[in-house]
Amino acid sequence: MSFIAILSIFVLACFVGYFVVWSVTPALHTPLMAVTNAISSVIIVGALIAAAASGSASSKWLGLLGVVLASINIFGGFAVTQRMLAMYKKKERPAAVKH
Amino acid sequence: MEHVADNPWVALAYLISGVCFILALRGLSSPESSRRGNRYGMIGMAIAVITTLATHVPTMPVLAVGEVAGYDYAALLQRVDSLAVFEILAALAIGAVIGVVTARRIAMTAMPQLVAAFHSLVGMAAVLVAIAAFLNPVAFGIADIVTPLIGQPFAAIHGVSRIEMILGVAIGAITFSGSVIAFLKLNGNMGGAPIMLPMRHAINLGVALMIVWFSFSFWLTQSPIDFWIVVGLSFAIGFLLIIPIGGADMPVVVSMLNSYSGWAAAAMGFTLHNTAMIITGALVGSSGAILSYIMCRAMNRSFISVIAGGFGAEAGPSGEGAAKIDRPWKRGSAEDAAFLMSQAEQVIIVPGYGMAVAQAQHALREMGDKLKEYGVRVKYAIHPVAGRMPGHMNVLLAEANVPYDEVFELEDINSEFSQTDVAFVIGANDVTNPAAKTDKTSPIYGMPVLDVEKAKTVLFIKRSMGGVGYAGVDNEVFYRDNTMMLLADAKKMVEEIVKSLD
Numbered sequence: 001m002s003f004i005a006i007l008s009i010f011v012l013a014c015f016v017g018y019f020v021v022w023s024v025t026p027a028l029h030t031p032l033m034a035v036t037n038a039i040s041s042v043i044i045v046g047a048l049i050a051a052a053a054s055g056s057a058s059s060k061w062l063g064l065l066g067v068v069l070a071s072i073n074i075f076g077g078f079a080v081t082q083r084m085l086a087m088y089k090k091k092e093r094p095a096a097v098k099h
Numbered sequence: 100m101e102h103v104a105d106n107p108w109v110a111l112a113y114l115i116s117g118v119c120f121i122l123a124l125r126g127l128s129s130p131e132s133s134r135r136g137n138r139y140g141m142i143g144m145a146i147a148v149i150t151t152l153a154t155h156v157p158t159m160p161v162l163a164v165g166e167v168a169g170y171d172y173a174a175l176l177q178r179v180d181s182l183a184v185f186e187i188l189a190a191l192a193i194g195a196v197i198g199v200v201t202a203r204r205i206a207m208t209a210m211p212q213l214v215a216a217f218h219s220l221v222g223m224a225a226v227l228v229a230i231a232a233f234l235n236p237v238a239f240g241i242a243d244i245v246t247p248l249i250g251q252p253f254a255a256i257h258g259v260s261r262i263e264m265i266l267g268v269a270i271g272a273i274t275f276s277g278s279v280i281a282f283l284k285l286n287g288n289m290g291g292a293p294i295m296l297p298m299r300h301a302i303n304l305g306v307a308l309m310i311v312w313f314s315f316s317f318w319l320t321q322s323p324i325d326f327w328i329v330v331g332l333s334f335a336i337g338f339l340l341i342i343p344i345g346g347a348d349m350p351v352v353v354s355m356l357n358s359y360s361g362w363a364a365a366a367m368g369f370t371l372h373n374t375a376m377i378i379t380g381a382l383v384g385s386s387g388a389i390l391s392y393i394m395c396r397a398m399n400r401s402f403i404s405v406i407a408g409g410f411g412a413e414a415g416p417s418g419e420g421a422a423k424i425d426r427p428w429k430r431g432s433a434e435d436a437a438f439l440m441s442q443a444e445q446v447i448i449v450p451g452y453g454m455a456v457a458q459a460q461h462a463l464r465e466m467g468d469k470l471k472e473y474g475v476r477v478k479y480a481i482h483p484v485a486g487r488m489p490g491h492m493n494v495l496l497a498e499a500n501v502p503y504d505e506v507f508e509l510e511d512i513n514s515e516f517s518q519t520d521v522a523f524v525i526g527a528n529d530v531t532n533p534a535a536k537t538d539k540t541s542p543i544y545g546m547p548v549l550d551v552e553k554a555k556t557v558l559f560i561k562r563s564m565g566g567v568g569y570a571g572v573d574n575e576v577f578y579r580d581n582t583m584m585l586l587a588d589a590k591k592m593v594e595e596i597v598k599s600l601d
Contacts, residue, residue, distance in 0.1 A: 009378065021382075021390075026483065027503055028130065029490030036386045040379055043225055049151065050239075062231040064186055070221070075202070076202045085134050090130075090502055090504055
């Protein structure tokens, strides 16, 4: 892929991000931060490549450490987001109230 | 070596993963769709990780000796390095256990610290990946082996990749050290007050210029010394940037660091030609930037003035901002408050950081339930900067089972105070200060505030009359005829009100 092709994806994704994030309801801004944190750990891709590559032992161990850190973030980030989102409930409708 | 991501099927997998991440954020437009959105995020991540694992299987050369059709042969074959595979899977598993256990155990009130800690991990992971790529560029497909006329062959990293790599390592390092400081401040290991170094602007500018200079030099020469200097200076500037910023400006800082972690991922995505990383980086980067902007607007402060730091430095019991004349004010008891609210038609509750500190959200919801039994309409009004991170109050109320359709944002509810019988302020201060609307000399002038003083009665929970809010300004609301001060710990006071309502 040429640099320009990658740059195009990046610029367009910035616009997508802009519109998508403005449509996030303010009540969910904390889950938004938690989930963006989880997905930015996609950097684990780089760490996995480094950990799997032969040729440099130090590069490999840095990669493995990177895998651990990013993995904490991925699992922790998604789990904590799920926990928060599960708490957002609507008002119980009158029908649901016991008389 | 070609980029593996240039294989169309692999590239397609990363693209799908990127699209899943967009859908994950899109889901957050409403609580109903948000859970599905989170699942999209997990699917996207699983696709990215599995694709990478499948296309980057660690191998090792094995000498194979045998006999085929009467000929002896010896050849170097590539075998799967099962020890390395095991190490990678173990690293993933260790992270998974730590992550899930932390996510399960963390108290909701500690969410700002947790997010700051997670940001620091992304930053550090970016730094590690960039260093790994620098040490072994051929494995990342970003270098050519060059044999010079004199000396050993070496891996010459492509010029563009050098820029992307140095950007990634610098932003990652700033994210890491900045987030560590934010974590220490939010977690209370470090005072929330701004720490002001003399000449800090000059120092920061100097360090920033040095980073630019050594990055430029790295681009020209690929010199390891330049690379390590940039790493060190970036760690230093992340630290220097965050220490002068006070506790209540943390919503901006946390969002800003969120943004940085995205840009770091994007820079590494450029290095690796990886669509998933680039899309994610752009999404997270813009998300953090927009949140910072929303927080700044809610404080009527420019981003620059927040980053410059020092706001609220004078706040404190002995500071000059706290000096004030003795003015008459009314003190009420829990019974008074309970009586007033039980007679009301509508009560609007205004929570702030003090509610989080006192962990009063559950007691508050109980109070709301009791009031509803009296036929009172209960609503919650949230200022965008209430608490220590965007949406902090909403999460705490949700934790206490407050239905989200009773919780309103500032613009949606502000006009209702004039038709409200009781405004119940718990742990908020500056965001209710009418001086922001009238007093041009006030440091918070122009900041949008909740018009609590327009309610028939204001009940204001505060620990004592001594302290002032974060901005170090006195609040006119305390001394108004329609205000009743409830001086106590927020949680205890609410519990007493609940008892009185029985």
